[in-house]
Amino acid sequence: MVDAEVMKKSAVPKSTTQQILDTAQKFVRSRGYSAFSYADISEEVGIRKASIHYHFPTKTELVRHLVRRYRDTMLGTCDRIAQSSSTAPQQLRDFVALYRCGLGEGQLCLCAMLMADLAVLPPEIQAELQRYVQAVEAWLSDLLQRGYALDPTLGDLESKGLLALLHGAQLRVRIQADSPEAFDRLINPWLDRQFPGP
């Protein structure tokens, strides 16, 4: 979902490490933690399974890095939204729009997928995931407080609720062919009612 810039074609060729992370992310976001393998990455990147272990010694390390990178990218994007000259309602819509990205290819938010896989994740990855959720909720809560004059308690609650709705909507639209549009139809009425604007 926030890999638009990561995946962008560029003149400078991507390092193997980057390619591995990008490919792994694509697979985790569509299949989940247990159902993707070094063999999948190997095939796409054009490198042998064993070579991947040079860059990431274990699957745990690979996915841990993945979540960390995803969080950094996401928070960077959020900060750019927050520092734009848009109104708060528009910023909220820019944020929500991030959750449309990848839906067409059957990809969920990386961390929504990993939340479903939580029970089988090594503790290191669970910890990284918690930091992600905490950070995004804090950012969103802040936006809602600023934009809609909510007190911190209510801001926290509403941000959790909105994120739950976004994650749930991503799950839902996968089982239909018409993914990104269905997502908007689901989210927009709720958004306009709850947080009018822009």
Next chain:
Amino acid sequence: MVDAEVMKKSAVPKSTTQQILDTAQKFVRSRGYSAFSYADISEEVGIRKASIHYHFPTKTELVRHLVRRYRDTMLGTCDRIAQSSSTAPQQLRDFVALYRCGLGEGQLCLCAMLMADLAVLPPEIQAELQRYVQAVEAWLSDLLQRGYALDPTLGDLESKGLLALLHGAQLRVRIQADSPEAFDRLINPWLDRQFPGP
């Protein structure tokens, strides 16, 4: 989540087939499709891996039956709610309460979990899953139309949105220790605002 009656202790001993389904359901709801195995069931039921194939020849068949049974149980429970003498707002709250069950043990709604695993599910299971979603949404849409004078289009939309919220909230509360209470804190304010009540 709707296995309260299935899991209930009873004087009549459960058939092996039932025990396999119950155990499989527990594992799918916490770990997902790819991360549970015949070995897991074998250990809990006290039967050899190979013996499970007598009851369900393939994993696909096993999970297909699981989803079908889950849907039947769920719709049965929904019908009992609909035929009760409660007001519609109370019926809505009874329905939402179903989604609390299992959270304490780290279990999601079976079909929320399988929606996350959609990309790796055999087509037979995907089809069964679609029927589940369609049926529950139809039931909920009907309740909302009756209880809150919504037209069918809006009822459908709101039912999809509410289910997305419920599924997303289930994902969210797993990453905290305080599961079922956190679920209520997340859901109830939204529910009271959107569908006042009882």
Next chain:
DNA sequence: GTCTATACGAGGATAGAC
């Protein structure tokens, strides 16, 4: 119905050559 035994592939990981 349940068992033992086994086939066969896939998955994560390591050693050592280049």
Next chain:
DNA sequence: GTCTATCCTCGTATAGAC
């Protein structure tokens, strides 16, 4: 950095005895 070769474990599934 990447390769080949290999190890070991686990997963689904089958055959055939009891």
